[in-house]
Amino acid sequence: MDLQCIDTDFLIIGGGTAGCWAALSFREHSNARVLIAEKADIKRSGCLAAGVNALNAYIAPGKKPQDYVDYARTDAEGIVRGDLLLTMAEGLNRAVEKLEKLGLTILKDEQGQYVTRGWRNIKINGENIKPILAKAVLAQENITVLNRVNVFEYIVKDNHILGAYAIDIDKPILYVISAKAVLCATGGASGLYKPNHPGFSRHKLWYPPFNTGAGLAMGIRAGAEMTTLEMRFIALRCKDTIAPTGTLAQGVGAKQINSAGEVYETKYGLTTSQRLHGTVMENLNGRGPCYLQTIGITKEQETDLIKAYLNMAPSQSLRWLESGKGPSVQNVEIEGTEPYITGGHTAAGYWVNTNRETTVRALFAAGDAAGGCPQKYVTGAMVEGEIAAKAAIKYMDKKTPALNTDEAIKQLPKGSNVSFTVDDLEKEMQAIMDEHAGGIGTSYRFSEASLKIANEKIQELEALSKHISATDMQEFVYILELKERLTLCRSLIAHLSAKKETECYINSRLENGKISIILRPLVGEGEIYEH
Amino acid sequence: MSIEIRQELCTACGRCTQICPGSLIKLKEKKAVILHPERCWGCASCLKECPAQAIALFLGEDMGGLGARMTVRKEGTLLHWTVTKPDSSVQTITTNSRDANKY
Numbered sequence: 149m150d151l152q153c154i155d156t157d158f159l160i161i162g163g164g165t166a167g168c169w170a171a172l173s174f175r176e177h178s179n180a181r182v183l184i185a186e187k188a189d190i191k192r193s194g195c196l197a198a199g200v201n202a203l204n205a206y207i208a209p210g211k212k213p214q215d216y217v218d219y220a221r222t223d224a225e226g227i228v229r230g231d232l233l234l235t236m237a238e239g240l241n242r243a244v245e246k247l248e249k250l251g252l253t254i255l256k257d258e259q260g261q262y263v264t265r266g267w268r269n270i271k272i273n274g275e276n277i278k279p280i281l282a283k284a285v286l287a288q289e290n291i292t293v294l295n296r297v298n299v300f301e302y303i304v305k306d307n308h309i310l311g312a313y314a315i316d317i318d319k320p321i322l323y324v325i326s327a328k329a330v331l332c333a334t335g336g337a338s339g340l341y342k343p344n345h346p347g348f349s350r351h352k353l354w355y356p357p358f359n360t361g362a363g364l365a366m367g368i369r370a371g372a373e374m375t376t377l378e379m380r381f382i383a384l385r386c387k388d389t390i391a392p393t394g395t396l397a398q399g400v401g402a403k404q405i406n407s408a409g410e411v412y413e414t415k416y417g418l419t420t421s422q423r424l425h426g427t428v429m430e431n432l433n434g435r436g437p438c439y440l441q442t443i444g445i446t447k448e449q450e451t452d453l454i455k456a457y458l459n460m461a462p463s464q465s466l467r468w469l470e471s472g473k474g475p476s477v478q479n480v481e482i483e484g485t486e487p488y489i490t491g492g493h494t495a496a497g498y499w500v501n502t503n504r505e506t507t508v509r510a511l512f513a514a515g516d517a518a519g520g521c522p523q524k525y526v527t528g529a530m531v532e533g534e535i536a537a538k539a540a541i542k543y544m545d546k547k548t549p550a551l552n553t554d555e556a557i558k559q560l561p562k563g564s565n566v567s568f569t570v571d572d573l574e575k576e577m578q579a580i581m582d583e584h585a586g587g588i589g590t591s592y593r594f595s596e597a598s599l600k601i602a603n604e605k606i607q608e609l610e611a612l613s614k615h616i617s618a619t620d621m622q623e624f625v626y627i628l629e630l631k632e633r634l635t636l637c638r639s640l641i642a643h644l645s646a647k648k649e650t651e652c653y654i655n656s657r658l659e660n661g662k663i664s665i666i667l668r669p670l671v672g673e674g675e676i677y678e679h
Numbered sequence: 680m681s682i683e684i685r686q687e688l689c690t691a692c693g694r695c696t697q698i699c700p701g702s703l704i705k706l707k708e709k710k711a712v713i714l715h716p717e718r719c720w721g722c723a724s725c726l727k728e729c730p731a732q733a734i735a736l737f738l739g740e741d742m743g744g745l746g747a748r749m750t751v752r753k754e755g756t757l758l759h760w761t762v763t764k765p766d767s768s769v770q771t772i773t774t775n776s777r778d779a780n781k782y
């Protein structure tokens with residue numbers, strides 16, 4: 149393998165929503181060097197690849213950032229970081245305006261005001277949102293983008309980050325990247341649990357199968373503190389295509405009905421988690437399958453829906469078109485997905501201070517990788533990227549510890565050879581999580597005893613995973629991804645097993661190979677949290 | 680859920696190999712191939728990127744797919760999505776990136 153050493157000032161790992169926005173913000177405020185290392189191509193990588201439906205985080209006229217904080221806090225039953233939510237909410241509308249200037253189509257009324265769905269949501273054409281972001285980044289000459297480079301380990305000394313190791317996806321190149329500050333913007337994690345379709349369509353997930361939790365796993369291994377991983381995100385989605393349901397429920401007012409045609413959503417409540425809970429309960433009580441009642445919508449609405457889904461989840465439109473049965477003549481069946489870890493929806497992720505710096509010095513986290521600040525979605529991920537980028541500037545002038553590349557190369561994690569395939573172990577891991585740690589197969593339930601089994605079995609797999617070898621770079625990446633998921637599974641199980649008596653955050657940190665649980669008191673808005 | 684590459688249309692430009700968020704497509708003997716079709720997310724990025732409409736999206740049988748294929752042709756701000764069913768019937772729907780979703 150060839151070795152390339154790269155020196156930069158601000159390393160951004162993951163050129164998704166938060167990463168691209170962080171690069172742009174950093175450029176606005178500093179002339180220091182910035183480098184994005186992205187495992188795919190920033191034009192179509194991460195959550196935004198297929199497009200999105202709406203901007204879910206916005207503050208409509210008449211509402212205040214505090215209203216957003218209150219809403220997110222209620223939804224998460226109080227376990228949120230007020231400081232993070234407020235600083236995020238304060239930047240949302242600015243991010244929207246900038247996105248529009250970059251070329252995003254946003255629906256407006258005759259007075260030129262954004263058309264909102266509720267008070268937090270604006271309607272857009274989100275198909276090309278990622279190409280728009282990428283174009284803005286590439287237009288800046290002094291942002292370097294390394295596409296198709298997979299980062300797999302931090303370089304940390306005395307709890308201060310010095311850079312990261314990465315490999316090229318196509319060519320046998322190992323990169324040792326040194327930086328004065330690093331942003332982890334690798335998104336959340338899917339693929340920990342058995343998916344809805346374990347066979348050929350096993351990657352037909354809601355959350356991108358390529359967001360493997362790399363940044364979270366690297367952080368766990370480096371001893372960074374994590375928070376609230378037990379708050380998994382389970383989505384209610386269109387059956388089979390795992391396409392979003394909000395467009396049907398809120399967009400055309402489709403109600404959730406059971407197999408007897410009874411509207412059950414009013415019985416359980418209308419928050420995201422209540423909608424899912426209701427569906428699980430109806431199924432458990434023999435009243436499934438469940439549907440969104442779309443029969444009776446007009447043909448015009450149907451055509452608009454097909455177009456809307458083409459812009460974000462084209463498989464659902466393909467489903468309607470190939471069956472010849474659109475939503476006006478057939479209700480849309482719904483189901484719960486496997487659980488994901490994503491800080492953009494729940495509060496799971498890195499434990500950060502108000503500036504989005506993690507407990508490892510000079511390492512920042514933003515977007516789905518950062519915890520404590522749920523319901524951030526696209527625009528919130530951008531704001532977090534901006535906050536982190538501005539805060540990282542303080543490390544540019546400081547005399548920071550420099551990376552000794554020779555030493556770094558010596559410390560590289562080594563592989564060895566034997567004979568399980570990544571696919572075998574991945575399936576095994578997903579089956580364990582499904583059965584013992586609350587996946588679809590158990591209607592998301594688990595017990596103390598089942599979590600204990602899960603923990604033991606995951607650790608056995610971790611041991612086995614040390615013995616897989618790769619024949620090319622792509623396979624090497626698959627091995628790394630499996631290990632990332634296993635690392636994250638172990639932390640997740642520890643969080644699910646943790647008990648607390650008072651209102652607090654459940655955090656964790658890997659110490660001497662063991663995960664220790666730390667309970668921390670709640671932090672409110674207006675407070676500045678320092679580690 | 681996956682894609683199919685019609686090799687006779689592929690000009691080996693390599694754009695799909697660069698764009699796939701999962702790096703699933705490679706060039707082999709001057710043709711694009713998907714090595715692990717079961718790893719496809721169905722995001723349609725490669726369809727939109729292919730200048731020759733050589734890539735088609737389909738729904739796997741395990742998720743109730745009925746065999747239709749969908750391709751995309753880009754024209755300025757327009758995307759023309761064409762679905763061809765096994766009985767050879769064809770339907771095209773056009774979206775425009777200047778039009779916002781109504782829902």
Ligand SMILES: Cc1cc2nc3c(=O)[nH]c(=O)nc-3n(C[C@H](O)[C@H](O)[C@H](O)COP(=O)(O)OP(=O)(O)OC[C@H]3O[C@@H](n4cnc5c(N)ncnc54)[C@H](O)[C@@H]3O)c2cc1C
Nearest residue numbers: 162164165166187193194195201202204299492515516525
């Ligand atoms: C299907 C879907 C639909 C959504 N719809 C909406 C919506 O309509 N409205 C809304 O507001 N929000 C929506 N969201 C949520 C929103 O898109 C996310 O919360 C947000 O984009 C997360 O941004 P991020 O930067 O954290 O992650 P991403 O944008 O996913 O970026 C992570 C990046 O890191 C890269 N990466 C991962 N691992 C590595 C590695 N090891 N080395 C290098 N690079 C790596 C990935 O390739 C990716 O580019 C949706 C999410 C999904 C998944």
Ligand code: SF4
Nearest residue numbers: 699719720722723725
């Ligand atoms: S549809 Fe998306 S995930 Fe599948 S091959 Fe094409 S670009 Fe890759």
Ligand code: SF4
Nearest residue numbers: 689690692693695729
């Ligand atoms: S983008 Fe189309 S033409 Fe170009 S290599 Fe891929 S399949 Fe072939």
